[in-house]
Amino acid sequence: PRPVPAYPEPAQRVKSLVIAAGKNSARPVQWREGSRPGSGRSGHKRMYSRFVALRIRPAGREIRKATAGSGLPVRWLLAEWPADQDEPVQFWLSNLPETTPLPVLVRTAKLRWRIENDYREMKQALGLAHFEGRTWPGWHHHVTLVSVAHAFCTLQRLTRSPKETASA
Template identity: 80%
Template sequence: MAAVRCDLEDFAVEMFEPFGRADQRRWGGVYLRGLLLDGRRKSVEPMAARLGKDGNRQALAHFITTSPWDAAHVRARIAWRMQQVIKPTTLIVDDTGFLKDGDASACVARQYTGTAGKVTNCQVGISLHLASDGASAAVDWRLFVPESWDPASPKADVAKVARRTKCGIPEEIGHVEKWQLALDMIDETRSWGIEVPLVVADGGYGDAAAFRLGLEERGLCYVVGISTTTTARPEAARLHTPPYGGRGPRPKPAYLSPAQTVKKLVIEAGKQAAKPVQWREGSRPGTGRSGVKRMYSRFVALRIRPAGREIRKALDGPELPVRWLLAEWPATEPEPVQFWLSDLPPDTPLATLVRMAKLRWRIEHDYREMK
């Protein structure tokens, strides 16, 4: 136990070294120890009761609520430490909900969260994780500000806006879309000197063309979930320029056929296009040679041209870029059940596309451990 405490104290010294005052560094270490002690509730009062002689509730509350220290310094040091341990190949973006019943917490609103699987009263946190096949850890966070909490929004709620000061929300902080918060965190992580070339996210982010374009502008590859209604054209689609009649402006090149949903494109390719892929071994017992359950399914990979007004605006020319469409189509299902879009190179193997798409499972483990 003494060795564990010594390691924790060394870790706290490393994490809180940028703090300007000795009392901040001390109470930072005490707060960290309080988080790790057994006990379901992690708010200040029950933590203080478990900390014995260091259980100064007032000092802990001051450290959390009013002591002027920059959380970015701590996050950067955690990221540097995790980079050494994890050796990340991927950045994963996701969000999670924190269910709330009272009215004292910031940015609580009725909104969807996968934590409850429905729309409910909660906070939503956006997180950025360093990940490899064997490990992952959250290194950056943003609290999502719903429009009802933003005084500049037409959807502002008077009662919630009035609680901003009590909750300590700075005046300049307003509603920002989740995908933009994700890009902001990626930029911050890169400013710490951490360069990871691939981003993975679910459909809540992949459906935003602006998010995908933002990654491309930063020179980052991605494998992101998309909804079944995302539209695209086959790779073979070609532009056609109508003949010029000699009057008015010359007609612009255009595609002859309308864009289709990604679901329709995969169904047209047919179930025979699906190939079996095993992307990892699970944690539950199974009947395989290894004794654990295989994570296995069938997948279709097509080269397509994603459509959409935002993509057209971002292009130098009229031709849509070619990207990977990945779809999971289990043998037992009549239709594909999940879709991803990726700008990985054209020669990327199917197994690599699947492994990257499915790497997002690590986030659930991270959230479970943190909560």
């Protein structure tokens, strides 16, 4: 039997692809304004970093088996590579169209944080995880009320100054 070549872990191969593209290929992108005071248009600090975007075709034995040998279509590999780091620090794989501009890729990838934050708020502060019923209509009613409460809280945050406090 032939020896099986020792390939690095998939995460290391992805990192190697980005490193091969070079740190000079990283472009600065601002994806949103944060909540701290700063020099952004709204008076808040801008959130930005440097990103490398490559078009790749994901491959591997498992993928070839799952796709009957044809492999997957070409995808975006997006990597965050801050100027003060020697290597890329985060990676995303995206099926957005080839014509997608880099700022859109970055905003879409970074949107995950907002979604996770909203879900955590809905579970912990608004009671999404507290449903103990047994029927679909009951669950649907509960989720609807939690969603409306979340929308209300979000609108309240958007209309108030960060320095304002809630009245007692």
